[in-house]
Amino acid sequence: MYLEKLTLTNFKNYEQVAVSFNPKINCILGLNGAGKTNLLDAIYYLTFTKSAINSIDSQNIRHSENMSALVGSFIGEEELMVSCGLRTKQKKIFKVNKVELDKMSDHIGAMPLVMISPDDTGIIKEGSDARRKFVDGTLCQINKAYLNNLMQYNHQLKQRNNLLKNWPHGKPPDKDLFAAYDDQLCKLSKMIYQVRLNFMESYKPFFLAHYEDISSHKESVDLIYQSGVSIENYEKLFKENLQKDMLLQRTTMGVHRDDFILRMDDFLMKKIGSQGQQKSMVIAMKLSQFDYLKSKTGKTPLLLMDDIFDKLDDLRIEKLIKLINGEEFGQVFITDARPDRSQMLLEKYSMTANSYLVDKGQVTAI
Amino acid sequence: MEYPSSLIEEAVNQISRLPGIGKKTALRLALHLLKQDELETTSLTAALAKLRKDTRYCSTCHVISHTTDCTCKTIKTDLSTICVVEDTPDVMAIQNTGQYHGMFHVLGGVISPIDGIGPDDVHIDTLVKRISASNGEIKEVILAISPTMEGDTTAFYITKKLKGLSVKISTIARGIPIGGELEYTDEVTLGRSIISRRDYHQD
Numbered sequence: 001m002y003l004e005k006l007t008l009t010n011f012k013n014y015e016q017v018a019v020s021f022n023p024k025i026n027c028i029l030g031l032n033g034a035g036k037t038n039l040l041d042a043i044y045y046l047t048f049t050k051s052a053i054n055s056i057d058s059q060n061i062r063h064s065e066n067m068s069a070l071v072g073s074f075i076g077e078e079e080l081m082v083s084c085g086l087r088t089k090q091k092k093i094f095k096v097n098k099v100e101l102d103k104m105s106d107h108i109g110a111m112p113l114v115m116i117s118p119d120d121t122g123i124i125k126e127g128s129d130a131r132r133k134f135v136d137g138t139l140c141q142i143n144k145a146y147l148n149n150l151m152q153y154n155h156q157l158k159q160r161n162n163l164l165k166n167w168p169h170g171k172p173p174d175k176d177l178f179a180a181y182d183d184q185l186c187k188l189s190k191m192i193y194q195v196r197l198n199f200m201e202s203y204k205p206f207f208l209a210h211y212e213d214i215s216s217h218k219e220s221v222d223l224i225y226q227s228g229v230s231i232e233n234y235e236k237l238f239k240e241n242l243q244k245d246m247l248l249q250r251t252t253m254g255v256h257r258d259d260f261i262l263r264m265d266d267f268l269m270k271k272i273g274s275q276g277q278q279k280s281m282v283i284a285m286k287l288s289q290f291d292y293l294k295s296k297t298g299k300t301p302l303l304l305m306d307d308i309f310d311k312l313d314d315l316r317i318e319k320l321i322k323l324i325n326g327e328e329f330g331q332v333f334i335t336d337a338r339p340d341r342s343q344m345l346l347e348k349y350s351m352t353a354n355s356y357l358v359d360k361g362q363v364t365a366i
Numbered sequence: 367m368e369y370p371s372s373l374i375e376e377a378v379n380q381i382s383r384l385p386g387i388g389k390k391t392a393l394r395l396a397l398h399l400l401k402q403d404e405l406e407t408t409s410l411t412a413a414l415a416k417l418r419k420d421t422r423y424c425s426t427c428h429v430i431s432h433t434t435d436c437t438c439k440t441i442k443t444d445l446s447t448i449c450v451v452e453d454t455p456d457v458m459a460i461q462n463t464g465q466y467h468g469m470f471h472v473l474g475g476v477i478s479p480i481d482g483i484g485p486d487d488v489h490i491d492t493l494v495k496r497i498s499a500s501n502g503e504i505k506e507v508i509l510a511i512s513p514t515m516e517g518d519t520t521a522f523y524i525t526k527k528l529k530g531l532s533v534k535i536s537t538i539a540r541g542i543p544i545g546g547e548l549e550y551t552d553e554v555t556l557g558r559s560i561i562s563r564r565d566y567h568q569d
């Protein structure tokens with residue numbers, strides 16, 4: 001599936017723009033602040049029903065306007081016309097082939113998409129929540145039952161934490177009440193753990209292969225899933241932790257504490273990895289997300305690469321360009337603030353690509 | 367919105383505090399009352415005041431009644447089963463099915479710490495007392511609580527509390543509504559109904 005045409009009205013810095021895209025590679029060029037990322041965000045919006053950058057819908061409408069519209073024509077086995085209307089102080093309206101969606105979550109995953117952006121190094125640098133978010137975001141695209149279990153888990157966890165926080169000081173805990181939450185949380189924990197474990201099994205080989213390829217076998221990396229659920233007597237320990245939980249006023253065991261450890265040469269990547277190495281790792285993670293989604297859905301995801309060449313050495317850039325030009329990849333969008341570099345790369349590898357110049361909210365094909 | 371008098375404004379503000387009623391509907395209702403005979407308004411306010419003042423909850427089953435001892439133990443009712451529900455409308459809904467003739471127990475809510483509702487804020491203790499005091503006369507407890515996460519937690523908690531009392535605990539079935547179309551049923555409900563499917567009797 002690929003995006004054939006995109007029309008934006010009052011979206012972010014665009015007043016009115018209509019662009020037709022190449023089914024393969026599209027280079028979006030322009031100066032800082034021209035609106036390159038906003039164009040990618042519009043595509044992201046149409047597949048995830050929300051912005052990748054600003055989750056507050058009303059703030060994605062162009063300043064001093066009160067409505068915004070995004071329309072995309074996707075061509076695949078069937079033609080899909082996806083449109084989204086935003087209004088200040090009103091619920092957004094999402095339509096697929098002119099039929100309004102009841103639940104936004106029904107649309108997520110229908111058109112797989114992978115976006116690589118400069119902020120993604122947070123997956124490595126930040127706490128475990130950033131890595132869980134990445135894994136969960138991938139799984140929720142393909143597994144509705146997982147999404148459901150995760151939502152239930154988070155809800156019950158919130159209830160239990162609230163209970164811990166507001167429990168009267170000195171009053172002995174109501175064992176039966178905590179058991180009501182613990183039993184449900186443990187049951188959900190096990191289901192979530194199993195799905196994450198299965199995910200790691202098929203995801204990790206993709207990841208290791210991609211990193212080796214990008215880094216030309218210079219460093220060896222590893223990805224390890226760490227979860228409290230894997231230990232023996234998990235349920236018993238969860239319940240025995242109640243005293244500690246009461247003291248800390250939060251739940252200290254469960255899948256909300258899981259982590260995915262990224263290592264390089266037996267050290268933590270976030271401690272010793274250089275900026276370029278961390279960026280390479282993030283790209284490898286995202287490309288393996290691409291492979292994983294493709295293998296599970298049978299559809300080729302769209303690939304959005306925002307400012308990808310920044311911080312990478314020429315060798316790594318070349319590897320990447322060769323890769324996305326290959327058969328396995330479908331439609332790709334690349335943004336670059338240096339037009340000469342992209343033009344040179346396109347020529348060097350004689351790639352069939354469209355280039356667009358973005359300036360002051362206008363997009364012109366070059 | 368500008369109102370012609372402060373009296374109307376006050377009335378609109380009060381009426382629009384009711385659930386499901388906005389400012390416009392409230393204004394329409396207020397103007398309607400003004401058009402009618404004065405007696406109609408006074409009988410309405412009197413009825414509301416009386417409702418508030420005289421309404422009692424049965425001390426046994428917590429159903430709304432006009433005395434603290436409702437008709438929950440008449441000869442007609444089956445005294446061996448108790449149906450546990452969240453609120454009074456649920457009692458009426460189950461009574462209207464004509465399929466249940468036992469007693470009721472209204473919890474008055476479900477456990478939800480986020481909303482500040484703990485086990486002490488719902489009538490679970492009286493349920494436990496009621497069953498243990500019946501000396502085995504109550505044989506079954508049917509949990510008819512809405513299938514939400516909070517409802518499930520509450521049902522779970524009640525089950526734990528009733529442990530040790532020799533009483534059968536059951537819950538109402540979850541599945542596809544009668545006359546509903548299979549293909550339009552949501553996945554979670556359909557999945558549940560597959561898991562808790564029933565045997566078909568062949569004779």
